[in-house]
Amino acid sequence: MASDTDFYSILGVSRDAGKDEIQRAYRKLAREYHPDVNKDPAAEERFKQISEAYDVLRDPKQRERYDAFGPDFRRVPPDMDPADYARARAGAERRTSSRGDPWGGGTGTWEEWPEGVRFSSGSAEGIDLDDLLGGIFGGRGRRGGPIPGSDQEVEIELSVEDAYHGGSRSLTVEGAGGTRTLNVKIPPGVVNGQRIRLGGQGAQGLGGGAAGDLYLIVRIADHPRYRLDGRDIHVDLPLAAWEGALGASVEITTPGGPATVKVPKGTSTGRQLRLRGRGLPNPKGRPGDLYADVKLMVPHRLTREEERLFEELAGTSKFDPRRRR
CATH class of the missing domain: 2.60.260.20 (Urease metallochaperone UreE, N-terminal domain)
Incomplete structure (x- = not known):
C-alpha cells in the first residue's frame, strides 16, 4: 500500500512543493492512471496510491504530521512530540540490531532505551511485550496509556x-x-x-x-447507458439519417433527469454534442459535462415508399461520403 511508500515520490514533487504544484502533479497523474482511461491492470493500484498521497499532502495538518512521523503518522498519538517519536524509534532499532529478531530465540543483553522501558537479558521469554509496544509510542501501552x-x-x-x-x-x-x-x-x-x-x-x-x-x-x-470520464458522462445518441441531415431536437435521459439535445444540420456519426454542467455534480467546483455521442441509424427494412424516396435522393444528391474534403 501507499503508506509504505514516500508520498512525495508518488506524486513526483519535492518535499517543499507548494499546494498548487502538488495539485498539478496529482491532476496529471490522475488523468494518466485513472482506471477508466488506463486499462493496465497495475493502473488501478497506482491510482489508489496517487489518491492517498494527494489526500494527505493537500491537507496542511495531515501533511505536517506526515513530514514529522513518516508512514506511521496515522498511528502516532496526536499529542506525541516528534523528537520523542524519533528517540523511541531509534531506541527500537538499536535494541533490534543489538539482539536480532526480538521474537526469535537466542540470548543477549538489552539496554534501557528509551528511558523507562526495561528489557531482561537472556532468552526471549524475558521480553515484556507491553513495554516493548509501549516504548515504540513513547511509553503508551496497556501500562502507560492508550494506543x-x-x-x-x-x-x-x-x-x-x-x-x-x-x-x-x-x-x-x-x-x-x-x-x-x-x-x-x-x-x-x-x-x-x-x-x-x-x-x-x-x-x-x-x-x-x-x-x-x-x-x-x-x-x-459499469452502466448499460452511461460511460464516465472523471465527472463527464457520455451517452450514445442514435439518430435517423434525416435527423442528422436536417437537424432535430431530441430528448434524452440523463442521471439528473430528461434533457433536450439540439442536433445541428449536417451532423454525422462520431460527433459529440455537449450539454454543459449535466455531468456529475462537483460540491467544490464546476460540475462535469454530458456528451451525447451521435450514431446515425438507418431502417433495417424499408417500405416501398421509403425505398422510392431513398432512390430519388440517391439519384439527385451530389454528396459523396468517401470523397476527401
Whole structure:
C-alpha cells in the first residue's frame, strides 16, 4: 500500500512543493492512471496510491504530521512530540540490531532505551511485550496509556445514478472485533477511486485509545447507458439519417433527469454534442459535462415508399461520403 511508500515520490514533487504544484502533479497523474482511461491492470493500484498521497499532502495538518512521523503518522498519538517519536524509534532499532529478531530465540543483553522501558537479558521469554509496544509510542501501552486504533479501508460499489445523487447506504465492515453494519452518507458527485473518510469508524484502539478512521474507496459500476470520464458522462445518441441531415431536437435521459439535445444540420456519426454542467455534480467546483455521442441509424427494412424516396435522393444528391474534403 501507499503508506509504505514516500508520498512525495508518488506524486513526483519535492518535499517543499507548494499546494498548487502538488495539485498539478496529482491532476496529471490522475488523468494518466485513472482506471477508466488506463486499462493496465497495475493502473488501478497506482491510482489508489496517487489518491492517498494527494489526500494527505493537500491537507496542511495531515501533511505536517506526515513530514514529522513518516508512514506511521496515522498511528502516532496526536499529542506525541516528534523528537520523542524519533528517540523511541531509534531506541527500537538499536535494541533490534543489538539482539536480532526480538521474537526469535537466542540470548543477549538489552539496554534501557528509551528511558523507562526495561528489557531482561537472556532468552526471549524475558521480553515484556507491553513495554516493548509501549516504548515504540513513547511509553503508551496497556501500562502507560492508550494506543490509537489503525485506519481501515473498504470498497463501496455505486451505480452512476448513486454517484450522481448521493444518498444513504448500509455497509458491512469486517474487523478484529467482528462484523459491523454502518449506515453511511454518500455525498452527491463522488467519482471513481475517491476516498471518503469516516472519522472514528476504523479499528478500535487499545487501553481506551481512540478508534482509527474508515476510508470508503468508491468504485462506480459499469452502466448499460452511461460511460464516465472523471465527472463527464457520455451517452450514445442514435439518430435517423434525416435527423442528422436536417437537424432535430431530441430528448434524452440523463442521471439528473430528461434533457433536450439540439442536433445541428449536417451532423454525422462520431460527433459529440455537449450539454454543459449535466455531468456529475462537483460540491467544490464546476460540475462535469454530458456528451451525447451521435450514431446515425438507418431502417433495417424499408417500405416501398421509403425505398422510392431513398432512390430519388440517391439519384439527385451530389454528396459523396468517401470523397476527401
